[in-house]
Each structure stands twice: as C-alpha cells, then as structure tokens.
Amino acid sequence: MIGVLVFPDFQLLDAAGPISVFEIAGRFAGNASAIRVLAETPGAVRSSSGVEWLARGLRPAAAISTLIVAGGEGVREAARSARVLAFVRAAARRGVRIASVCSGAYILAEAGLLDGRRATTHWQRTRHFLTAYPKVKLEPDRIFVRDGDIWSSAGISAGIDLALALVAEDFGEEIAQQTARQLVIYHRRSGGQSQFSSLLELKAPTGRFGPLLSWAREHLDAPLTVEHLAERAGMSSRHFTRAFIAETGTTPSKAVERLRIEVARQQVQSSSAAIERVAEVTGFRDPERMRRAFIRAFGQPPQSLRRAARAG
Template identity: 45%
Template sequence: MRDVAFVVHPDYSAMSWAVVMAFQVANSVAATEAPPYELHFVSETGGKIKTACGMMLESEPFTEMPFHTLVVGGATNPKASTPSLIAYVRDAPKRHRRIAAISTGAFVLAEAGLLDGRDATTHWTHAPLLQAQYPAVKLDKDRIFMNDGPIWTTAGGAAGLDLSLALIENDLGADFAKVVARELVIYHRRAGGQSQISKLLDLTPNSDRIQAALTYARDNMYKPLTVADLANAARLSPRQFSRAFRAETGQSPAKSIEILRVETARNLMEQSRHSIDEVARQTGFSDRDHMRRAFVRAFGQSPQALRREARLSANA
C-alpha cells in the first residue's frame, strides 16, 4: 500500500482532481485484494476546505506522517503561501519518497526552496512569473511535466493526468499504467518532454466538409496529399476547397498538412524506436532532410534533438 497525500488549500483548482482520479482508477482496476494506493487530503487546519469551484473538501490536518507521495495542488492564480504551508513543504523531502506539484503548485515548492537548481515546469501562462520570482529554478516552460530526482512538476490541466500516469508507471510498471489510461479513455498518453501547446489546436474548422478533409489527411499521412486529394475528400472543387479551408483555419492547406505531419512525426520520434527515415516515410515527408527542415521551422530543433530530450526525460 502506497500512501498518496494531496495538499489542499482555499482556491484549490478543480483541475488538480485529474491526478486524484488516476490513482482512484488504479485502485479500482488492480487485480489484488489490497488496493495499491491509499489517498489522503491534508491541509493546514484540517476540516472542510473550499476549493476554487466552490466545492468543499474534507481534509486531515498536517502531521509528521510520512507519505509515499505528496502532491501539492495548484491554485487558480499563484499567490504567497502561508508560513505553515511553506514550513510543511520545506520539510517534505525528509519524510516523503517523492513530491509532485500540479500547475501553480510549483510556486509553493519554489517558495519553500525545493526547486532551487532543479529542472521544473508549470503552466505556460504562469511560467514568466515563476522564473522572475525564483531565478534559481531551471524552468522549462514548454514541457507538460518534468522529473528531477524526487521532485515532479507539471503544466497542470490535462497534463496532470500524464504526470499521474507516469507516477503510476514508476510504481507499478508500464503495462499497469496502460490499463489505467484505457480505463480513463485516454486516446494518447504523452511523454513529459512534449510541448504544452500543440499546433493542432490551430486547426479547428467549423464545417463537416473541411473536417472530413483533415480526417482524410490524418488517415493517409504517408501519402503526398495534394489539394486535389483533400478537395475530393471534402467534395468540393480545388478552388472552392482552398478558399473555404483558409477561411475556416486561417492557413493554407499546405501549411496545415505540414503541421499535421510534424506533430505526428514528433509523437513517433518521442514514443517509438523507429528510425528517422522510417518516421519520415510514415508521415509523408519526402526524406529525412525534408522532415528536419519542417521540424526546425515548427519547433526550432531537429528531430534528433527532440528524441534525445525525450529519452533524457524518460531516463530521469
């Protein structure tokens, strides 16, 4: 049994519940008599704590009880912590095996000095403030989660699920973490090295016809994908399609297809052991040099550099 404690406080963000849910599901799918995790909610005062969404959480008061994992939840907006909370978090490494922060929970860890000289991340909107207030933190604002020794930090939001699955995998193995991910109906479990902001979010067409063209493109990524091919999938003439596509996405079909290709290729580079040539072939680039140039335009790095970062993050 692993005790996991969630530090809650007034203005505790409801998105931090994503992490709680993963451990709850892990307990429900475990094929053992004893569940692998026991969950606790702790706060300075104990009792009921009102969260940011108005929901009341029952909590235990801070004690010296050691936990396997201590998770500091984020607030809607970062603010100075109370002396009692900082003292509790500052002493946490002496008692707990590992410590995680969700989104702006990184501010609490930084204020307690736990992130000094460590690699860390937080939600991209709050990253500049965290770096300005705590320059000793080695902040990477474009990672969904990071691990440095016993300290884990995440961007929050949906990235909290990715972090919790990584923690579960760390405890119980990759196969068990996959079972939990399936139970949570997660389409794709991301590695920590992925970017917080996906360029695919820019492709949000309103009409079914343009969406059909993008679906066709995703299903046929390995093909050249001409405008005529996409227009045929949308049941429009090439001229009508190009005009409608730009009106709905703000980009040309060619640019959008490149975005689809580099995002898909990046996932393959980070999650698979395929060679660079094989990734280029599967994602429709004419060769590895064509893919490298597209990566540099999109991410400012080569495919090899992104794969190296992902492996270093995984090994850490």
C-alpha cells in the same frame, strides 16, 4: 499513502485528476494506496469552482510516500504560507516523492525545492515564473518533468499524465496503460512531449482532419492558408473553418502555427542549422516572426532554447 495538498481557490481537477488515476490504478493492481486530502486549515476547503472538499490538517504524516500539490487561483497566497512551505520542505527531507500540477509549482519553488532543478508549469505562467524563480531550470513546453524525486507538470490534463507516470513507476507500465484505458484516454503521453503538440494530439489526429494535419506538418514551407487547407480538404473555406474549430477546438491558422512552432523547436534544440534557415523551412520565413511565436509559446526566443538544450 498519497497526500494531495489543496488550499482555498485550488483548481478542482488538478487534485481530482491524479486522485482518480491512483484510485483506478490501485484497483487494477490489487494494492490500493490510501489517499488523503490535506490543507493548512482542516475542514471544508473551497475550490475555485465553489465546490468544497473536506481536508485533513498538515500534521506530520510519516506514512505519506507521495505528495501531490494542486494548482489554482489561490496558489500565490498558499505559497506565502509559512506552514504550507514548512510542511512541503519537511516532506522533501523525509524523502517523500513530491509532484506539482500546473501552478502548484509555485509552492515547490517558493519552498526552495526547485532550485537548480528542472521543472515545468502551465505555459501561460512561464514568463512570470522565470522572473520570480531564476534558479529553476524551467522547461516551459514540457507536459511534465521529473528531476529526482521532484516532479512537476503543466495544466489539468498534464496532471493526469504525470499521475500515470507515477503509477507506472509504482505498479508497472501495464497497470498504467490499463488505467489510461479505463479513463478513456487515447494513450499515455510521455513527459518529453510539448504542451503545444498535445493541444493538437488530443483532438485532431484520430479525427477527419488528422491526415490533413499530418500532411501540413510535412509541408510547413507551403503557404498553408485557410483557403489552401480548405481546398485540400475538399471544402469551402467557410465550412472548413467551422468544421475544423468544432473538431479541434482551435482555428486552422493557430493549428498551423502550433505545428510550425513544434517542428521549429525540435530543429532549434537538436540541430545546428541557422535560426534563419529553421524559420525558412518551417514556414515562418522571417526569423523575427518565428522569434515572436516562440516567446508567445515558450516565453523564450529560439536562441535561449538552443542554449538550454546544449547546456543540458
């Protein structure tokens, strides 16, 4: 049985995404798992969108094999509930596989399930999370992270990636891929990918600006201004900017920064090159500029990510 824990002002898609994954996977596998929505107070639970879900109470449920904890605006209040925390801890003691979506990680952290464990959450919450839960080995740029039977993921779409990974564990990779295709997902992302690379991956590579972004990634030490990119695309700067935003959902300059951040992160974590050299070859030029970009993206400077990678 799949249990999905919600609370007042939960994010609807944090729960609906994984539920849909398990529903479709069960049909393909011919072995559908029962799915139950759970809440501290049984009955109608209002999401942050105003849509209400009917939930069961938190009575001990030995049949639950996987517990998925949603995130959302109401997570801080839920993380202060003694009943919610006791329920999550009891599930962990029974060996239940537990997963959080987005800020649902706060509930797992407050319950003590993430102490000493690797975990992730939405990148916007990184700085606060690191301060609030210093015992957690937060990996701020991961799409999802597994540490034993405890899983955690970033935002809404990452919850779907996490659920697909759970399906692959339960039913095999082929069922997971069939489920992804049914959901019209281009492909199933692994947890090791960056939240930032995913923003471009979801919208750009298969579109008309895919080749341009691939070229930019190979020439990060070039200026890569809007004018430079527009010229390479054979468009005026104004038309290029409008078209790029419409297709990718971000500006050219932000896209380039994300590419630089991702490549720089990989070099910082996997090589011994000096930080100054990484900043130079990835187009940041100034190490301080790269440091500020890292803090915006990951909540940590390059040196911290390098130390964490070496420690791991």
